Amino acid sequence: MSSRSSFIVVGAGVIGCSLADELSRRGHAVALIDAGEAASGTSAATFAWINANSKSPDEYRQLNYLGLQAHERASALGARWFHQTGMLQVAASGDEASQLERNVSNAALPAYGARMLTRSEVLELEPGIDPDVVVAGAVYPREGWLDVPTMCASLLEHSIARGAQYFPFEKVVGLDGSIVRTVAADGTERSHTANAVIIAAGNGTPSIARSAGLDFPLIDPEGNADAAGSPGASVGIISSTGPVAFGPRHFVRATGIAVRPARNGGVTFADHPTGGMWGINDPEIWSVPNLLLERVRRLYPSLREASTESVSLGKRVLPEDGLTIADWIDPANRIYAIGTHSGVTLSAHLATVVADEVTGGGRHESLERFALHRFNSAATHGVKAPAR
Ligand SMILES: Cc1cc2nc3c(=O)[nH]c(=O)nc-3n(C[C@H](O)[C@H](O)[C@H](O)COP(=O)(O)OP(=O)(O)OC[C@H]3O[C@@H](n4cnc5c(N)ncnc54)[C@H](O)[C@@H]3O)c2cc1C
Missing domain, CATH: 3.30.9.10 (D-Amino Acid Oxidase, subunit A, domain 2)
Structure with missing residues (x-):
C-alpha cells in the first residue's frame, strides 16, 4: 500500500500536530503518521507550563518568548487551550x-x-x-498552562477537515531517501512519499534518522x-x-x-x-x-x-546540549527534523517558522542558533542539565 502528499509529518505530538495544522492551513497536502495515537508520547506527560522564565542562553529564552506570544495570538483568534x-x-x-x-x-x-x-x-x-x-x-x-490533549485533538480535526491524511498506529520503520516505510499495528506495510519529510517523533527521532544513516543528537531518556x-x-x-x-x-x-x-x-x-x-x-x-x-x-x-x-x-525530548534542534538533517532528500524540550511553549511558533522554511521561505532568525551544525564541533558535544 502507498500514499503520496506534499509533506509527511512523522509524530503527532504537540510539534507534529501544530505543523500539520499550519501546513494544511497554507493549502498543502499533509500526511501525519504516528506509531500510536495523537499526543500519546512526551506530550501526554508534560507539565505544560507556558513560559520564557529563567531560560538560557538568551536566544533560547527569546525563542520561548516567541512561543508564548504565538499562543497568545492563537487565543486571541479563538483557541481555547492556553490558560x-x-x-x-x-x-x-x-x-x-x-x-x-x-x-x-x-x-x-x-x-x-x-x-x-x-x-x-x-x-x-x-x-x-x-x-x-x-x-x-x-x-x-x-x-x-496549556491543555495539550484539547490542542492536539483540535488541530488534528482542523487538519483533517482541510484534507490532511492521518495514519495513527503506524510506526515508521525506515527512511529510504524521502520514502517513508511504515508498519501498522495489524502488520500491514506501507510506503509514503512526499516532496519533504518532517520528523517530529520526539524520542523516536534518532532511530528513524539512523535508519537513513543520519545522526540526531538526543540524550537517551532511558x-x-x-x-x-x-x-x-x-x-x-x-x-x-x-x-x-x-x-x-x-x-x-x-x-x-x-x-x-x-x-x-x-x-x-x-x-x-x-x-x-x-x-x-x-x-x-x-x-x-x-x-x-x-x-x-x-x-x-x-x-x-x-x-x-x-x-x-x-x-523529556532533550537534545544533547539541552537546546532545540530544528533543521534539515538531509537537505538533498528534503528531510527535516525537530527535537526539543519546552515543546509545549514552543509549538505554535515553531510550526510557523518551520512551515516557512520547508515551503522555501528561508530560515527565520529565531532559528539561527538552533541548527544541527553546532554539534559538529566536539566542544559542543558536552551534555548539560535540561534547560527548563
Ligand atoms: C515531565 C515533563 C515536564 C515538561 N514540562 C514542560 C513544560 O512545563 N513546558 C513546556 O513547554 N514543555 C514541557 N515539557 C516538554 C514538552 O512536553 C515536550 O518538549 C513536548 O511534549 C515534545 O513534543 P513532541 O511533539 O516533540 O514529542 P512527542 O509528544 O513525544 O511526540 C512524538 C510522537 O512521535 C511518535 N513516534 C515516535 N516514534 C515513531 C515512529 N517510529 N513512527 C511513528 N511515530 C513515532 C510518538 O508516538 C509520539 O506521539 C515537559 C516534558 C516532560 C517530560
Missing part, C-alpha cells in the same frame, strides 16, 4: 525572597511584566495557600541519572488529584513543588526544581508522587483530603 492564569512564585524565607527579586529584575524581556508581591498580595491572589509558608512572592502574569543529575535527567513525574472544591487559581511554584489547575477540575502537580533526577527503572521513582502530594497538602491545607488519581512518567 493564561499567570504564574505565582512563593518565597518561604528571606533568602528565597532575595533570590526571587534577582530573578524578577533579571527578567530582561520587555513587557514580560514580572513583579514582586508582598505577603498579603500573595495571599489575596492565592487564598488557599497556608499563610505560614509565605514571606513574599512574585507574579509572571503572561505565563500559564539512561540513568549520574550523581550530578545529568545526563540521564530526562524523566519527570506529573501527577493529578481528582476534582477539588478549592484548588490553585494560578500556576503556582514553591520550593519543592509546582501546582496548577488540572483538566479534570483537580490539581496537577510536579516536583520543582529537582524534577528529572530519577532513572526510569529506579523503583524509588514510585515513592515520589506521595512525597509530592504531601508537599501540595502543606502548601494548600484545603487539599488535605485530596488524593492522587493519575501519575505519568514523562521522558
Whole structure:
C-alpha cells in the first residue's frame, strides 16, 4: 500500500500536530503518521507550563518568548487551550525572597511584566495557600498552562477537515531517501512519499534518522541519572488529584513543588526544581508522587483530603546540549527534523517558522542558533542539565 502528499509529518505530538495544522492551513497536502495515537508520547506527560522564565542562553529564552506570544495570538483568534492564569512564585524565607527579586529584575524581556508581591498580595491572589509558608512572592502574569490533549485533538480535526491524511498506529520503520516505510499495528506495510519529510517523533527521532544513516543528537531518556543529575535527567513525574472544591487559581511554584489547575477540575502537580533526577527503572521513582502530594497538602491545607488519581512518567525530548534542534538533517532528500524540550511553549511558533522554511521561505532568525551544525564541533558535544 502507498500514499503520496506534499509533506509527511512523522509524530503527532504537540510539534507534529501544530505543523500539520499550519501546513494544511497554507493549502498543502499533509500526511501525519504516528506509531500510536495523537499526543500519546512526551506530550501526554508534560507539565505544560507556558513560559520564557529563567531560560538560557538568551536566544533560547527569546525563542520561548516567541512561543508564548504565538499562543497568545492563537487565543486571541479563538483557541481555547492556553490558560493564561499567570504564574505565582512563593518565597518561604528571606533568602528565597532575595533570590526571587534577582530573578524578577533579571527578567530582561520587555513587557514580560514580572513583579514582586508582598505577603498579603500573595495571599489575596492565592487564598488557599497556608499563610505560614509565605514571606513574599512574585507574579509572571503572561505565563500559564496549556491543555495539550484539547490542542492536539483540535488541530488534528482542523487538519483533517482541510484534507490532511492521518495514519495513527503506524510506526515508521525506515527512511529510504524521502520514502517513508511504515508498519501498522495489524502488520500491514506501507510506503509514503512526499516532496519533504518532517520528523517530529520526539524520542523516536534518532532511530528513524539512523535508519537513513543520519545522526540526531538526543540524550537517551532511558539512561540513568549520574550523581550530578545529568545526563540521564530526562524523566519527570506529573501527577493529578481528582476534582477539588478549592484548588490553585494560578500556576503556582514553591520550593519543592509546582501546582496548577488540572483538566479534570483537580490539581496537577510536579516536583520543582529537582524534577528529572530519577532513572526510569529506579523503583524509588514510585515513592515520589506521595512525597509530592504531601508537599501540595502543606502548601494548600484545603487539599488535605485530596488524593492522587493519575501519575505519568514523562521522558523529556532533550537534545544533547539541552537546546532545540530544528533543521534539515538531509537537505538533498528534503528531510527535516525537530527535537526539543519546552515543546509545549514552543509549538505554535515553531510550526510557523518551520512551515516557512520547508515551503522555501528561508530560515527565520529565531532559528539561527538552533541548527544541527553546532554539534559538529566536539566542544559542543558536552551534555548539560535540561534547560527548563
Ligand atoms: C515531565 C515533563 C515536564 C515538561 N514540562 C514542560 C513544560 O512545563 N513546558 C513546556 O513547554 N514543555 C514541557 N515539557 C516538554 C514538552 O512536553 C515536550 O518538549 C513536548 O511534549 C515534545 O513534543 P513532541 O511533539 O516533540 O514529542 P512527542 O509528544 O513525544 O511526540 C512524538 C510522537 O512521535 C511518535 N513516534 C515516535 N516514534 C515513531 C515512529 N517510529 N513512527 C511513528 N511515530 C513515532 C510518538 O508516538 C509520539 O506521539 C515537559 C516534558 C516532560 C517530560
